[in-house]
Every structure is written in structure tokens, then in C-alpha cells.
Amino acid sequence: MEHSPAIHVKGIGKRFRSFVALQGVDLEIRAGELLALLGPSGSGKTTLLRIIAGLEWPDEGELLLNGDSALRRGVRERHIGFVFQHYALFRHMSVTENVAFGLRVMVRQRRPSDAEIRNRVQRLLDLVQIGHLGDRFPSQLSGGERQRVALARALAIEPSVLLLDEPFGALDAKVRKELRRWLRQLHDRLKMTTVFVTHDQEEALELADRVVVLGHGKIEQVGTPEEVYGAPRNPFVFDFLGQVNRVRCQVRGGRPIVPYAHVEQLNGDASHDGPGTLYVRPHDVVLQRDPAGPAIVRFVGVVGPVVRLEIEVVVGAPVVEAEMPHHVYAGYRFTAGDRVSVRFRAATLFSDVPVEPQVTPADLSLQSADL
Amino acid sequence: MAVGPRSAISARTEPRLVRWILILVALLFVSTFIVLPLVTVFTEALRQGGRAYFAALADADARAAIGLTLTVAAIAVPLNLVFGVLAAWAIAKFEFRGKSLLITLIDLPFSVSPVISGLIYVLLFGLQGWLGPFLSEQGFKIIFAVPGIVLATIFVTFPFVARELIPLMQEQGTDEEEAALVLGASGWQTFWRVTLPNIRWGLLYGVLLCNARAMGEFGAVSVVSGHIRGLTNTMPLHVEILYNEYNFVASFAVASLLALLALVTLLLKGVIEWKVGRGLKGRGH
Numbered sequence: 074m075e076h077s078p079a080i081h082v083k084g085i086g087k088r089f090r091s092f093v094a095l096q097g098v099d100l101e102i103r104a105g106e107l108l109a110l111l112g113p114s115g116s117g118k119t120t121l122l123r124i125i126a127g128l129e130w131p132d133e134g135e136l137l138l139n140g141d142s143a144l145r146r147g148v149r150e151r152h153i154g155f156v157f158q159h160y161a162l163f164r165h166m167s168v169t170e171n172v173a174f175g176l177r178v179m180v181r182q183r184r185p186s187d188a189e190i191r192n193r194v195q196r197l198l199d200l201v202q203i204g205h206l207g208d209r210f211p212s213q214l215s216g217g218e219r220q221r222v223a224l225a226r227a228l229a230i231e232p233s234v235l236l237l238d239e240p241f242g243a244l245d246a247k248v249r250k251e252l253r254r255w256l257r258q259l260h261d262r263l264k265m266t267t268v269f270v271t272h273d274q275e276e277a278l279e280l281a282d283r284v285v286v287l288g289h290g291k292i293e294q295v296g297t298p299e300e301v302y303g304a305p306r307n308p309f310v311f312d313f314l315g316q317v318n319r320v321r322c323q324v325r326g327g328r329p330i331v332p333y334a335h336v337e338q339l340n341g342d343a344s345h346d347g348p349g350t351l352y353v354r355p356h357d358v359v360l361q362r363d364p365a366g367p368a369i370v371r372f373v374g375v376v377g378p379v380v381r382l383e384i385e386v387v388v389g390a391p392v393v394e395a396e397m398p399h400h401v402y403a404g405y406r407f408t409a410g411d412r413v414s415v416r417f418r419a420a421t422l423f424s425d426v427p428v429e430p431q432v433t434p435a436d437l438s439l440q441s442a443d444l
Numbered sequence: 445m446a447v448g449p450r451s452a453i454s455a456r457t458e459p460r461l462v463r464w465i466l467i468l469v470a471l472l473f474v475s476t477f478i479v480l481p482l483v484t485v486f487t488e489a490l491r492q493g494g495r496a497y498f499a500a501l502a503d504a505d506a507r508a509a510i511g512l513t514l515t516v517a518a519i520a521v522p523l524n525l526v527f528g529v530l531a532a533w534a535i536a537k538f539e540f541r542g543k544s545l546l547i548t549l550i551d552l553p554f555s556v557s558p559v560i561s562g563l564i565y566v567l568l569f570g571l572q573g574w575l576g577p578f579l580s581e582q583g584f585k586i587i588f589a590v591p592g593i594v595l596a597t598i599f600v601t602f603p604f605v606a607r608e609l610i611p612l613m614q615e616q617g618t619d620e621e622e623a624a625l626v627l628g629a630s631g632w633q634t635f636w637r638v639t640l641p642n643i644r645w646g647l648l649y650g651v652l653l654c655n656a657r658a659m660g661e662f663g664a665v666s667v668v669s670g671h672i673r674g675l676t677n678t679m680p681l682h683v684e685i686l687y688n689e690y691n692f693v694a695s696f697a698v699a700s701l702l703a704l705l706a707l708v709t710l711l712l713k714g715v716i717e718w719k720v721g722r723g724l725k726g727r728g729h
Contacts, residue, residue, distance in 0.1 A: 128622055148625045155626040161619035165641040175627035178637070230627060 077140035079104040079234060079266040080125060085134035087120055087290075094120040095131070096290045102268060104139075107260050109277035110270045112287035113313065118270045119158075121287070122236050125268065127151045139233060154227035154235040154265075158242055160219045162211040168222050169194050169207040175230035197225040200259075217248040224256075228263075237269035241276060253280055274314050278302055286310050304340070308423050311352045318358065318393050320351040322422070329422050333367035333386045334415040341422035349424040351417070358395035359416040360384070362405060366414035368393070370407050375399070382407060384415065485703045489696035500694035501701070508674040509682035509698065512590065516665075516678060517658040520597040524654050528605025529647065533639070535606075536613030537621070550606050553599055562596050562667025569595075588670030593678065596664040601657045608650030612643055645720045649713065656709045660702055 080102035087095040095117040102108050110118040123129040125136065127148035136143045143151055163171050172194045176185055185193065198204045201221040211219060220240065227235060240256065241249040257280055260267050271277050277284045278298040286293045286301055286309075293313075294306045305311040312319075322329040327343045329336060329351055336351070343349075360370075360382065371392060372383040380402040383392040393415070407413070490497055500506060531550060535543060553561060569586035570576045579586060586592045620642065624634040640647075662680040669676040671685065679698055686695035 126626060128626070148622075149628050149630065152628075153626060155623070157619055157623060159619060161623040163620055163623070163638055174624065174629070174637070178624070178627065178629040178633045226623075226627070 077137070078102055079106075079139060080268070081135075081137035081140075082121070082125070083135040083137070085121070085124060085131045085136065087117070087124065087129065087131045093290050095124075098134070098290075098292055100285060100292065100295070102266060104266050105264045106282045107257070107267045107280065108269075109281035109284045110268060110287060111272070111274060111277040111284050111313070112293075113272055115289075116287040117290040118272075118287045119238055122238055122268065122270050125234070126153050126155045126236055128155075152230065152232055154230065154232035156220075156223045156227050156235070156237040156240055158239040160211075160223040160243075162219060162222055162226070164211050166210075167207065168198070168203070168209050168211070168214070171211070171222055172197055172225045172229050174226065193229065194225075197229055200228075201225045202255075215248075216244045217252055220244065220252060224259075233266070235265050235267045237267070239271060240269050241271070241273070249276075256280065278314070286313060288313070305352075305421070308350065308352065311421065311423075316355050316394065316396075318351075318353045318355065319391075320353060320393065320417075320420075322349055322351050323347070324349045324422065324424060329420070331417075334417050336417045336420050338419040339422060340419065342424060343422050345424045347425060349422050351420040351422055353393075353417045353420045355381070355394040355396040357418040357420065358384070358393060359418055360395055360397075360405070360407065360413045361416070362407070362411060363414040364412055366412045368413050368415050370409055370411045370413060372409060373407055375402070384413065386415065482703055485696055485699050488692060489700040491696075492693050496693050497697050497700075500691075500697035503694065505674050505677065506682060506694065506698055509677045509679050510701070512593070512677065513659050513679040515590070516594050516597050517655055519594050520601055520658045521651060521655050523598055524602045524605050524658075525647070525651055527602060528609060528650060528654075529643075531606045532609035532613050532643075535610050536616075537618050547610070550603050552603075553601070554603050558600050558661065558663030559667055561599050562664035565592055565596050565599070565664075565668050587668055588672065588676060590676065592668035593665050593676060596668045597658050597661055600661050600664045601654045604654035604657065605647065605650035608646050608653070609643055612646040613639075616642055645716055649716050652709055652712055652716070656705060659705055 078101040080100075082098055082100040082102075085095055085098045086093075098117075098121060100121075110121060112118045120129055124131050125138075125143075127143070127146065130144070138151065138153075163174065166174070169191075173190050176190045176193065179185075195204065195207070198207055201224055203218055203221050203225075206214065206218060206222075211222070214222065224237075241252060244252065253276060269280075278301075281298065283296060284298055284301050285295050288309045294301050294310045296304075301310060302314050305314060311317050320331060320334070322331045324330070324343050324346050326346070329339065329343060329349060331351065356379070360368075368384045368386045370382055371385045372381075374381040379396045379398055382395045382397070384395060386393055489500075501510075531546070534540070535547060566587055567573050568575055569579060569592060571580060571587070573587075576587070584591070586595065620638050621634050624638045625631075629637065659678075660680060661678075662684075665678055666681060666684075669678065669681055671677060671681060673685070677685065679702055683695050683699045683702070686692075686698065
């Protein structure tokens with residue numbers, strides 16, 4: 074058990090007619106971890122989840138659950154807990170009957186007695202903190218309560234893996250936050266391998282042990298929240314995770330040339346001369362009051378945890394966004410129309426030229442010389 | 445902007461005259477074409493008192509007609525129930541080639557005159573038809589016999605259940621079925637425990653309409669029946685024969701049973717609609 078991952082996805086591919094949903098996806102999900110599948114709509118994240126559950130079949134590749142091939146087993150035999158995006162509660166059953174369903178449909182030899190079922194259902198309802206709602210029907214519950222019922226129902230069959238499809242998608246912001254924290258605590262308690270799908274980066278980064286960023290049916294990056302946010306591997310991940318400024322530049326002699334800004338710490342590969350794009354987080358944009366500066370403050374937003382400013386660097390070009398804490402802003406008091414100089418504390422360069430550069434010994438030596 | 449609410453009110457209140465005229469026309473229309481004939485059926489049936497009424501119903505031919513109608517409905521309705529559920533299931537829950545063709549075909553009996561439907565069966569199973577000679581050699585008699593009446597009735601009534609269920613099942617989607625499967629239920633358990641309870645009211649509604657039509661069908665049955673008294677006469681056909689023989693009391697007595705069926709159907713329909721409406725407002729049962 075220690076060696077084989079709880080879920081092992083090997084070269085999975087899936088297409089719907091001409092649409093490629095997944096392409097050569099490899100992923101190892103460790104036992105007991107809380108993993109997020111993060112991506113925009115159409116990235117294939119839900120398809121991957123449904124393939125793991127057995128609700129969808131891949132065109133190619135292999136899927137191992139606890140080391141055993143799962144593709145030969147149907148959805149019934151996989152013993153997986155699945156929470157649907159819109160909960161899919163049985164509308165004609167009470168909450169209790171919903172949760173009991175998975176136990177009631179077991180073959181007679183394995184089915185617990187009625188009293189045992191009643192006991193287990195009550196324990197589960199208490200676990201998800203809706204012990205008093207057993208007699209209600211789904212239509213009489215709030216979104217958050219439905220979510221809890223769906224979770225209790227999935228847990229009732231004591232699954233080896235818990236899969237959640239956009240678990241908080243249909244909830245309002247306040248409930249969402251509360252339920253997120255609660256799910257984290259529940260996971261810490263149950264230590265069950267849990268995979269959830271989300272398009273909300275904040276949700277993924279806050280909740281998951283590891284995040285899998287998906288785009289166009291491929292895995293773009295896998296890592297801890299710090300890794301994917303702090304060191305995005307490509308422009309897609311950069312764009313998708315958090316706010317970012319995209320600044321066009323020319324790379325010459327290992328340095329990106331931006332006419333109006335100084336780059337302090339450069340990440341990424343600057344070994345190829347030519348056009349490129351710098352990715353700069355708003356909090357890495359540093360402004361200094363400068364009557365001769367190249368940029369003009371166009372907007373200052375002081376509402377919220379940080380002060381947000383928009384800077385026009387070149388007339389007609391997209392504005393650059395900057396963020397600073399209130400106490401820093403208090404020292405400057407920028408207003409719209411102020412001239413400023415701009416520094417990028419940190420920026421990551423992605424060259425336009427080679428997507429997958431052919432690495433030759435000459436390139437390597439050049440690179441190391443530059444570094 | 446300020447004009448908005450005012451004009452909205454006036455849009456409803458000002459043409460009071462128009463409103464009353466519309467209501468009056470509707471009432472007049474309904475009473476002339478629906479209530480009046482219904483009343484006539486019962487007054488004509490009871491014109492010579494209750495004794496004559498029940499005597500007409502107790503007549504051997506009338507009893508045979510009632511029996512045949514019940515038999516036909518008892519065969520056609522369950523078959524169409526099963527067929528309707530299967531067709532609706534296939535159409536609502538799966539994607540396949542020829543789906544729209546299937547939907548069109550299900551609608552066909554609605555768009556074809558019942559007499560034509562009957563004729564199709566005569567052409568197929570009659571003595572000069574495609575399959576008739578072969579079947580009569582085997583000793584099967586379809587046309588001018590009960591099997592023909594059953595077939596024609598099935599054909600005419602098969603859209604009712606399917607039409608009622610398709611939009612319902614499409615709206616409900618496949619989420620709950622998938623949830624049941626993930627929880628370990630078999631296809632059979634999923635159908636009985638999840639799908640069927642979810643469509644029960646729509647199904648009942650469809651069955652009710654299907655039954656009303658199966659018992660009341662005239663055109664298609666008339667063509668294939670042969671009007672043999674006591675053998676192949678259903679209630680609607682029997683009503684016609686009696687009427688043509690100037691036996692008005694007996695004719696209207698049998699007709700009153702069909703009218704009663706219609707009223708009961710209407711009542712049950714109302715009950716189901718009320719139930720479903722309540723269910724939508726958040727009550728489970």
C-alpha cells in the first residue's frame with residue numbers, strides 16, 4: 074500500500090467526437106492526500122474525475138486503484154464515493170433514505186440490518202452536522218445542507234476514495250468559505266484520499282495538499298499550492314493562478330528590455346534573443362513618485378485589503394496593475410495623474426521563440442555563462 | 445421610467461370591456477360545445493327513467509361491448525405503458541443516431557387520421573394484405589377480430605405515455621441515476637428505486653390519457669372491427685349501431701358510460717396536477 078498510489082492515472086486519453094477532452098494524462102494520487110484538479114471549463118478536469126469514478130471510459134490509457142486495474146470494473150464495483158456538482162440527491166427520498174441508499178442496495182449477504190443502517194445513517198448525519206434534518210426532503214434544504222447530505226451519502230458505503238465535482242460551485246460566497254474550512258477539517262479527521270474538481274484557484278490553493286492544473290486536456294503542472302503559485306511552469310498556469318500583468322519585451326543578451334521598467338529579479342529562460350513576455354504579479358510592481366517618470370497613475374482603489382493602482386505605461390497599451398499594502402500606500406498617497414517610475418521586484422520571462430527548445434551543449438554553456 | 449408601473453397597471457385594467465367579452469366568449473363556447481352535449485347525453489339516456497337505462501346496459505350485446513372495451517384497454521394500456529417508459533428512457537437519457545426519427549415516429553399516430561391507422565392494419569393483415577394470407581393459413585384471424593382491434597388501439601394510443609414522459613425525464617437528467625450506480629445499485633434497482641418514483645405522476649397522467657383514448661377510440665377500431673355484434677363491437681361502435689337503429693335510450697345509456705369515464709379521467713387528472721403542484725412547492729409526498 075505504501076508504494077502504490079491510491080489512484081494511478083497512466084496515459085489516459087478521451088475524446089468526444091472531434092473534441093479532445095483528455096490527452097496523455099499521467100498522474101499519481103497518494104493515499105490520504107487532498108488533491109485539487111484545477112482548470113478552466115473545457116480543460117477536462119471533470120472528465121478525468123468521471124473516468125476515475127467509472128462514469129466515463131477512456132479511449133486509451135490505464136487506471137489503477139490501489140494498484141489494481143480499475144478499467145475492467147464497472148462503476149458499481151469500484152466502491153468510490155462521488156459527490157455530484159448539483160448533488161443529485163434523490164428528490165423523492167428523505168435525507169435519511171438518501172444516505173441509507175448505498176447500504177440498502179447492497180446484496181443481502183453484505184447488507185447491514187435495518188437497525189444497523191439506521192445507526193450508521195445517524196452517525197453520518199451527525200458527522201456532517203445535520204443530525205436533526207433526517208426527515209426533511211432535499212427540496213426543503215439549503216444548498217449547504219444538500220452538500221452535506223450528498224457527502225454523507227457518499228461516505229455511507231465506506232469508499233476507498235472520495236471524489237467531488239465542483240463541491241462548492243453552487244453555493245454563495247459565505248457558505249462556500251465556511252464549508253471549505255469544514256471539508257478540510259473533515260479530511261484531516263478521516264484521512265481519506267480525496268480528489269475535488271474546481272475552476273476556482275483560490276479554492277484549490279487554500280484547500281488542497283497538491284494542485285493539478287489542467288488546460289486543454291493536458292496536465293500543465295502538478296505541485297503544492299506554493300509551487301504552482303510561486304513558480305508557475307508556463308504562461309497558462311501563470312494566467313490561470315492569480316492576477317498577473319503580461320508585459321511584452323525584447324530579450325537581448327540574456328536580459329529582457331522593457332523601456333519603462335527595471336526588472337530586479339528575473340526568473341525563466343532568457344537565453345533566446347527576440348520577443349518575449351514578462352509575467353509580473355501586481356504585488357511585485359513597485360512604484361516611486363517621479364515627475365520625470367515614464368508612467369502615469371490612472372486609477373487608485375483603496376477599498377479592500379490592499380490598495381490597487383492602474384498604471385498607464387504607454388499610451389494605448391494595456392494598463393499595468395500594481396498592488397501595495399495600505400501602510401506602504403500611506404507613505405506615497407498617489408492620486409490619478411501622478412507621474413511615477415516603475416520597478417518589477419520579480420518577473421518571469423517566457424520567450425516567444427522556442428516552445429520546446431532543442432537543448433544542445435552549446436546552448437547549455439551559453440545559459441550557464443549568462444547565469 | 446416612471447411610466448412603467450402605471451402603464452403596466454393600465455394594461456391590465458383599462459380594456460375591461462375586452463376582458464369581459466373574452467371571458468363571455470370562452471364561457472359560451474365551452475358550454476355550447478362541451479357542457480351542453482354532456483348534459484344531453486345524460487338526459488337522453490335517462491329519458492325513460494332509470495329502469496330503461498339499466499335495462500339497456502344489461503343487454504347482452506351491450507355487456508359484450510363493455511367487456512370487449514375493457515379487454516382491449518387492459519391489453520393496450522399496459523403494453524403502451526411499458527413501451528412508453530422504454531422509449532422515453534431511451535430518448536431522454538441516451539444520445540444515439542436516429543433519435544429525432546424515433547421522436548417523429550412516436551408522434552405519427554397523432555398526425556395520422558385514425559381511419560388511416562385502421563386501414564394500415566387492414567392492408568397489412570387483411571385477406572388481401574401482405575401478411576393476411578400467411579396468417580390465415582396458420583389459423584390466425586386479425587382483421588374483423590379482437591386482435592385487430594387491440595393492434596389498432598395500441599397504434600392510436602401509443603404516443604400518450606411516451607409524450608408525457610420524454611420532457612419530464614429530459615428535465616430530470618441522468619444525475620440521480622448516476623448517483624445510484626456509484627452507490628452500488630444495479631440497473632434494475634436504479635430503475636425501481638430512483639427512476640420510476642421520479643416519474644410516477646407523469647406516468648400515471650400518461651396512462652390515464654392513454655386509457656381514456658383506448659376506451660373511446662372509434663375511427664381506427666371501426667375500420668378493423670367488422671361490427672359483429674356481441675363479438676367485435678366496442679362501446680363506441682355499439683353506441684353508433686344503436687343510434688342508427690333509432691334505439692336512442694340504449695345508445696345514450698352506453699354513451700353515458702363513456703362520458704362518465706371522461707369525467708372520472710378529468711377528475712383524476714386534476715388530482716394528479718394538484719399533487720404534482722404540491723410536490724414542486726417542496727413537499728415530498
